[in-house]
Amino acid sequence: MLNKTFEPAETEKKLYELWESEKAFSANPQSGKKSFTIMIPPPNVTGTLHMGHALTMTLQDTLVRWKRMQGFDTLWQPGTDHAGIATQMVVERALAAENTTRQDLGREAFVQRVWKWKEESGGGITRQLRRLGASLDWPRERFTMDEGLSRAVKEVFVTLYKEGLIYRDRRLVNWDPMFRSAISDLEVESKDVAGKLWYIRYPVEGKPGETITVATTRPETMLGDVAVAVHPEDERYAALVGQSVRLPLTGRLIPIVADLHSDPEKGTGAVKITPAHDFNDFEVGRRHNLPMLSILDEQARVVLDEIEDELTSVDGLADPAFVRNLAGVSREEARKSIVAELERLEWLEKIEPHRHQVPHAERGGAVIEPRLTTQWYCDAGKLAGPAIEAVTSGKISFVPKQWENTFFAWMRDIQPWCISRQLWWGHRIPAWYGPDGHVFVAHDEADAQKQADAHYGTTETLSQDEDVLDTWFSSGLWPFSTLGWPDKTPELARYYPTDVLVTGFDIIFFWVARMIMMGEHFMHDVPFRDIFIHGLVRDERGQKMSKSKGNGIDPLELIDAYGADAMRFTICALTGIGRDVKLGRKKVEDYRAFVTKIWNAARFCEMNGVKAQDEFDPQSVTSPLGKWIIAEASTAVQDATKALEAYRFDEYALSCYRFVWNRFCDWFLEFAKPVFASDDAAEAAEIRAVAAYVLGIILRLLQPVMPFVTDELWTEFGFGKQGSLISEAWPEPVVLTGAEAAQAECDHIIRLISEIRTVRAEMNVPPAQKAPVFLQDAAPETVERAERWQEAIGRMARVSHVAPQQQGDVPRGSAQAVVDEATLIIPLEGLIDITAEQERLKKELAKADDEIAKTEKKLGNENFVSRAKPEIVQEMRDRLEAQQGESVRLKAALARIA
Numbered sequence: 001m002l003n004k005t006f007e008p009a010e011t012e013k014k015l016y017e018l019w020e021s022e023k024a025f026s027a028n029p030q031s032g033k034k035s036f037t038i039m040i041p042p043p044n045v046t047g048t049l050h051m052g053h054a055l056t057m058t059l060q061d062t063l064v065r066w067k068r069m070q071g072f073d074t075l076w077q078p079g080t081d082h083a084g085i086a087t088q089m090v091v092e093r094a095l096a097a098e099n100t101t102r103q104d105l106g107r108e109a110f111v112q113r114v115w116k117w118k119e120e121s122g123g124g125i126t127r128q129l130r131r132l133g134a135s136l137d138w139p140r141e142r143f144t145m146d147e148g149l150s151r152a153v154k155e156v157f158v159t160l161y162k163e164g165l166i167y168r169d170r171r172l173v174n175w176d177p178m179f180r181s182a183i184s185d186l187e188v189e190s191k192d193v194a195g196k197l198w199y200i201r202y203p204v205e206g207k208p209g210e211t212i213t214v215a216t217t218r219p220e221t222m223l224g225d226v227a228v229a230v231h232p233e234d235e236r237y238a239a240l241v242g243q244s245v246r247l248p249l250t251g252r253l254i255p256i257v258a259d260l261h262s263d264p265e266k267g268t269g270a271v272k273i274t275p276a277h278d279f280n281d282f283e284v285g286r287r288h289n290l291p292m293l294s295i296l297d298e299q300a301r302v303v304l305d306e307i308e309d310e311l312t313s314v315d316g317l318a319d320p321a322f323v324r325n326l327a328g329v330s331r332e333e334a335r336k337s338i339v340a341e342l343e344r345l346e347w348l349e350k351i352e353p354h355r356h357q358v359p360h361a362e363r364g365g366a367v368i369e370p371r372l373t374t375q376w377y378c379d380a381g382k383l384a385g386p387a388i389e390a391v392t393s394g395k396i397s398f399v400p401k402q403w404e405n406t407f408f409a410w411m412r413d414i415q416p417w418c419i420s421r422q423l424w425w426g427h428r429i430p431a432w433y434g435p436d437g438h439v440f441v442a443h444d445e446a447d448a449q450k451q452a453d454a455h456y457g458t459t460e461t462l463s464q465d466e467d468v469l470d471t472w473f474s475s476g477l478w479p480f481s482t483l484g485w486p487d488k489t490p491e492l493a494r495y496y497p498t499d500v501l502v503t504g505f506d507i508i509f510f511w512v513a514r515m516i517m518m519g520e521h522f523m524h525d526v527p528f529r530d531i532f533i534h535g536l537v538r539d540e541r542g543q544k545m546s547k548s549k550g551n552g553i554d555p556l557e558l559i560d561a562y563g564a565d566a567m568r569f570t571i572c573a574l575t576g577i578g579r580d581v582k583l584g585r586k587k588v589e590d591y592r593a594f595v596t597k598i599w600n601a602a603r604f605c606e607m608n609g610v611k612a613q614d615e616f617d618p619q620s621v622t623s624p625l626g627k628w629i630i631a632e633a634s635t636a637v638q639d640a641t642k643a644l645e646a647y648r649f650d651e652y653a654l655s656c657y658r659f660v661w662n663r664f665c666d667w668f669l670e671f672a673k674p675v676f677a678s679d680d681a682a683e684a685a686e687i688r689a690v691a692a693y694v695l696g697i698i699l700r701l702l703q704p705v706m707p708f709v710t711d712e713l714w715t716e717f718g719f720g721k722q723g724s725l726i727s728e729a730w731p732e733p734v735v736l737t738g739a740e741a742a743q744a745e746c747d748h749i750i751r752l753i754s755e756i757r758t759v760r761a762e763m764n765v766p767p768a769q770k771a772p773v774f775l776q777d778a779a780p781e782t783v784e785r786a787e788r789w790q791e792a793i794g795r796m797a798r799v800s801h802v803a804p805q806q807q808g809d810v811p812r813g814s815a816q817a818v819v820d821e822a823t824l825i826i827p828l829e830g831l832i833d834i835t836a837e838q839e840r841l842k843k844e845l846a847k848a849d850d851e852i853a854k855t856e857k858k859l860g861n862e863n864f865v866s867r868a869k870p871e872i873v874q875e876m877r878d879r880l881e882a883q884q885g886e887s888v889r890l891k892a893a894l895a896r897i898a
Contacts, residue, residue, distance in 0.1 A: 002606055002716055006599040008563030011708050016130055018723040025135040027075035029494050036072035037498035038064055039479050039528070040136065041511065042144065044083035045118055046090050049128035051537040051545060052504065054555035055581060058571045058705075059534060059649055060502045061134045065704035066644050068135075069730040075495050076135065077482050079142035080123055084426040084471045085179060085187065086363055091117050091425070107424050114425045118143075131556060133564045133707050135726070142482045144474045145427070152481035153427045153474050154443050156522065161431075161441040165379045166419070168439070172275075172282040173418050175371035176361045177300035181422035182375055183361060184470060186510045188368055190357040197267065197354035198339060201347050202228060202245040203316075205253055212237065212245060212256065213349055215267025217356055218277075219342065220335040222249050223307060223323070224295040227273040229284055232258035234269050248347040249323060249338065250307060251314035257288050276372040292372055298422075300369045302326045302334050318345065331369070376420035376429060376467065383517035384411045390516055390526045399647050400578040403505060403533045410509040419470045426468030434460050476514030479527035496523060500530040500647075508533070532647045534575055540584030542871045558588050565706040566592035572705050573653040594657060595709050598702070601665045602695065602713045608676040610691045612718040618693060618734050623683060625675070626690040627742035629668045632659060633697045634733035640701050641730070656701050664694060667750055671792055692717065697731045748782070748820065749789045755817045756797040759826055762841075762893040763815055769831045770798050774805030778822035838894065845890040848883055855880045 019025060027035075038060050043053060064076045091114050092102055102110040129136065142149060160166040173182040198219045201211035214228055225247055230237035241258045254273075261284050262271050275285030275292040285292055297303040304311075304327050311320035318341055326334050342348040359368035388411050390396045391404055398404045420429060432440045432448040438455065440462065442448035453459055474481075483492040497519070503512060512531060519527035538544055539551040546552060558567045570591045574581045618630050636659035643651035668691070675687045696719055699710040703725050714725040736742075756773060765771065773793075775783060786793065786802045793799050805825055810816075813829035828834060855876055858864055865873055 002599070002603045002713075004603075006563075006595060006709055006712070008565065008595075008708060009560070011712050012131070012133070012559075012564055015708055015711055015723060016133065019135065019726060020130075020138065022723060023139070024723065024726050025076070025137050026139065027137050027495070028073050029490050031073045033071060033073040035075065035494055036064070036067040037075045037077070037495040038500055038502065039077045039482070039498050040079060041501075041503050041507075042079045042081040042142075042475060042478060043125045044086050045080040045122040045125075045143070046083055046086045047080075047125045049125055049132070049555055051553055051555055051583065053125070053129075054132060054567065055534060055537050055571055055575070056502055056504065057129060057132055057134050058568045059532070059575060061132070062568075062572060062649065062652075062704045063500065063502070063644065065135055065707065065726065066730065068726065069700065069703065069728060071729070073494075075140070075491075076137055077140060077142070077495075078126065078129075078136035078138055079144070079478070079482060080126065081471055081475055082118075082143065082145040082426060084421055084423050084468060085176075085181065085183060087114060087118070087122070088179070088423050088425040089363055102424060110424050128556060131559055131564065133568065135707075140482075144471070144478075148484065149474060149477070149481045150427060152477050152485055153469065154430050155486045156473075156477060156518065157430055157469070158441055158443055159522075160378060165382055166441075167377055167379070168374055169377050169416065170372060170374045171377070171416065171418070172279055172370050172372055173375060174359065175298070175300075175369045175373070176364065176366050177298065177369055178361065178364045178366035179423065180298040182371075182373065182418055182420065183368070184418075184472060184510065186472075186507065187362045188359045189362045191360050192355060193358040195354050195356055195358070197352045198342075199268065199349040199351070200248065200272075200342060201349055202248060202272075204240065204256075205244040205246055207243075212240060212270050213268045214270045214272045216272055217354060218274075218335075219338050220302075220331045221274045221277045221295065222247065222272065222338060223302070223304075223326075224274045224276050224293040225252070225254055225272045226275060226285065226290045226293060227254050227288065228256045228270055229259040229262045229273050230256060230270050231260065231262045231264045234262070234264045236264075237270060246314065246317065248342060248345065249318045250310055250320075251312060251317045252307070252310055255288075257284075257290075259284050259287065277370050279370055282370070282372075294372050296331055296369060296371065298371075300331045300367075302329050302331070316345065375418045376431075376465075376469075378417040378419050378473075380414045380417040380517070383521055384414045384513075386520040387411060387513060387516040390520060395526050396516065396528065397530050399530055399532045402578070403508060403531070406505065407508055407513065411513060417470075419473050420465075420467040421470055422466070423468050426471065427474055429465040429467050429469060431465040432462040433465070434462060472510055472514055475511060476518045477522075479515055479519060480523050485522070496527070497525050498528045500532055501528040502532045502534065504536065505533050530647075535578070535580035537581045537583055540582050540586065542580070542582050553583065553585065558585065561585075562588050562592040563595060563708070565595050565709050568707075569594065569653055569705050572649040573657070575649040577648060594661065595706065597661055597665060598698070598706075598709060599713070601660075601669060602717070604669060605691050605695060606717070608672075608688070608691075610688045610695070610717075612692050612696065613689050616689045616693050618690075618736060621686060621690060621736065623686055623690075624742040624745045625668070625671050626686055627736050627739050628746035629664065629690060629694050630734065630736055631739040631743050632663045632668075633694045633731075634735070635659075636663075636701065637697065637731045637733045644704075653705060656698075656705075660698055660702075664698065667746075668694070670796055671746075674791055674795075699725060700728055700731045703728075745785055748785060749792065752786070752819050752824070753793055753797045755819050755824060756793075756799060756826065759815045759817055759824075760798065762889075763828055763832055763837055764840075765798075765828065765831050767798060770794075770800040771826055771828065771831055772800050773797075773802045774811075774825040774827075775802065776805040776810075776823040776825055778804060782820065782822050841890055841894050845887060845894065848887045848890060852880065852883045852887060855883060 041056060064074050068074045095101055157166060174188050176183050195217055197215050197217060199213050199215050201213050204210040204212060212228060228245055240256045244253045244255050247254055261280055262269060273281045273284050275282045275290055276294040293306045295302060311323055313320060322341055326337060361368055391407060430442060432445065434452055440448040440451040442451060448462055452462055479498055480492060480496050483489060483496055485492055515527045519525065536544065543551060555567060567588050570588045573591065574583060621627055621630060636655055639655035640652050643655060672687050672691060675684055678684055699714050703710045711723060711725040714720055715722040775786060783804050790802060793802055810825055811827040813834045815826045815828055817824045859876055
């Protein structure tokens with residue numbers, strides 16, 4: 001016998017351990033079945049489960065469980081990413097607590113320490129994914145630094161180098177001065193900062209007293225200025241283009257150039273050009289063949305190596321001693337000193353407050369410094385061509401399709417990909433240097449030494465490159481490296497290309513595009529057929545979740561409070577195509593009620609003798625009620641299947657919800673109550689068998705999204721052994737003879753009961769009061785139906801009796817409603833005060849119309865709409881729609897008793 005309530009925690013732990021021990025999630029390459037493959041976006045080994053993970057993993061698991069039930073050999077490839085900078089940060093913080101550093105340990109010992117941390121503490125997120133119910137093929141778990149994937153990374157690097165697609169170059173990069181490493185754009189977070197705009201006069205050479213004023217947010221980089229740029233159409237400066245100015249700090253002569261980068265509408269229209277410390281300036285420098293002077297070191301401290309020779313005394317300009325004293329000073333302190341000196345020398349014109357975007361390291365929070373360094377690059381432009389073609393040709397489809405535009409915009413303007421990082425944790429670049437700096441790229445040191453011996457003619461000592469590869473380099477190989485490439489494994493032949501990638505839009509360029517480029521280049525095929533792009537998880541008001549706002553939600557807390565099934569179902573129900581997921585605890589709590597509803601419905605069935613019947617044939621059903629619910633179940637199966645095929649997770653969840661709650665529970669079980677208790681043993685047996693059959697369909701339909709409660713009920717009702725539902729067949733719709741007539745009959749009775757309930761509710765008829773219902777203008781078959789269903793109508797609509805009514809004989813004080821061709825007449829005299837009800841409805845209608853007018857007036861105010869937050873405007877529009885619906889309802893209610 002089922003317990004009174006479902007206990008998620010107990011069931012989840014027991015079931016998941018059973019599934020895993022029985023290898024219920026495992027792919028079987030020898031099965032002969034058609035394959036279905038999803039690659040997990042590998043979470044960072046340092047990560048903990050957050051709502052973004054919960055969203056992505058729930059959607060993937062729903063697809064995988066569904067396909068498994070459809071008879072596919074499913075591989076959901078698990079694994080984690082070594083997450084270079086994030087992992088190094090964790091271990092360095094641990095070292096700091098021990099009053100030591102990685103430099104104190106040395107590279108080899110530090111890397112060993114990271115591996116030790118990974119084995120002991122890393123990968124906690126994989127344990128948390130089990131809490132979510134994720135049916136990943138755990139024995140196949142991979143790690144981006146494991147031996148096999150490391151071999152794949154070396155193979156790709158060496159191959160691309162030989163093909164000329166990997167090379168070294170000196171370019172500007174995002175530099176993290178805390179970690180002293182280049183980082184990717186994805187690891188940079190722009191923050192709106194209250195800063196200042198300094199207006200600085202530069203003296204024009206050869207024109208005493210004449211200056212040009214530039215506005216800058218970074219006076220500390222003046223030491224590296226090599227030009228001043230003005231817009232070519234800015235008449236204010238036309239006569240100055242081609243002339244030179246003196247740098248107020250060092251006296252360096254720098255040209256005034258005309259360049260479209262300068263915006264006449266911003267600041268003074270003249271901008272200082274520091275190519276080694278600004279991405280836009282770098283491009284200006286290349287266009288005008290300007291020198292690129294680096295004046296900040298790897299820790300963002302002033303360094304004078306490249307400008308030391310030019311420091312001479314010039315009247316009215318800074319003393320060379322002042323500049324030399326800046327050496328080794330942080331950029332923040334240098335800014336203060338330089339501003340003070342410019343002010344003392346009267347080159348500072350004014351200072352204005354200025355809000356602007358400042359790039360920060362996502363991890364660590366350091367202000368990013370654009371820095372000119374020599375790095376390893378990948379020719380992403382050459383690799384992008386086949387990737388673009390894969391999408392334009394339809395070999396890969398984005399869902400929703402509009403994300404193709406984002407993909408194309410990035411890919412068609414792709415820049416060289418900086419793949420080296422100045423870290424110690426990661427795939428060390430397989431390049432060795434000879435004593436003269438000549439580079440030898442090889443799979444291992446022995447191979448590099450052979451190349452060097454052949455090159456030099458003697459044996460020279462080599463040193464390996466100190467840098468490691470960007471983590472996106474290894475994760476870009478994930479779809480094929482995890483399947484054994486570069487070896488030609490059976491898994492690679494069977495599971496590549498994969499079927500669908502489920503991920504967020506924020507890594508379309510950083511991960512998705514790289515996988516397509518690498519897949520096309522090395523596998524000569526796309527890595528996946530479909531890319532489903534989901535939105536962000538936001539709070540219930542549509543705001544982005546963040547620690548600073550305090551509106552984040554821990555998915556594990558939700559699972560503890562409401563169960564994994566409730567959270568998973570909520571995620572599916574809220575995940576529509578092309579929209580963000582607005583999630584709050586209240587919504588999960590609401591959908592937990594659905595889990596409870598299923599459990600209570602199953603208990604009711606159990607208490608009324610319903611149990612699994614192996615030999616049941618739906619074609620043998622004769623009762624209209626039985627045929628109706630089987631036909632409704634078939635419709636639900638069709639709707640759910642169609643929704644999942646289109647990645648409409650919301651429609652899948654809501655089609656299941658509507659069928660279970662509105663059809664099976666609210667109507668079928670209510671109609672079945674008297675049958676279960678009747679003396680007609682044959683009819684009762686048939687309805688019990690139908691109830692079991694439909695309950696089995698419900699449990700199979702919901703298994704992909706609610707794996708725990710459905711499996712528990714599956715076992716309790718004797719449909720199969722514990723843990724077996726995961727491998728049961730996905731339900732198929734059936735077509736029954738006479739189903740249309742049964743549906744017409746049951747749907748009519750449902751509409752009739754619903755309309756009577758609506759009238760009674762609108763007129764405030766006390767529940768204990770029964771009233772007769774008369775049918776006017778009803779067809780004979782309508783009257784016959786009402787007579788056959790007298791018991792259900794009477795019990796469910798609080799009706800004393802149903803009878804035909806002659807035209808014109810409407811009792812005084814009756815409410816009227818129309819159902820199909822018949823008019824329902826419900827006498828209310830003696831049950832309610834008719835006049836008082838009319839007055840109440842009129843007052844409510846007037847109030848509703850007044851609220852509508854107020855809301856429409858606000859929304860009609862263009863000034864208000866343009867200034868209000870979008871979510872506030874949308875909230876008002878939703879409220880207006882609700883108010884208009886209420887007005888329509890009240891008018892209809894008044895009309896019933898007019």
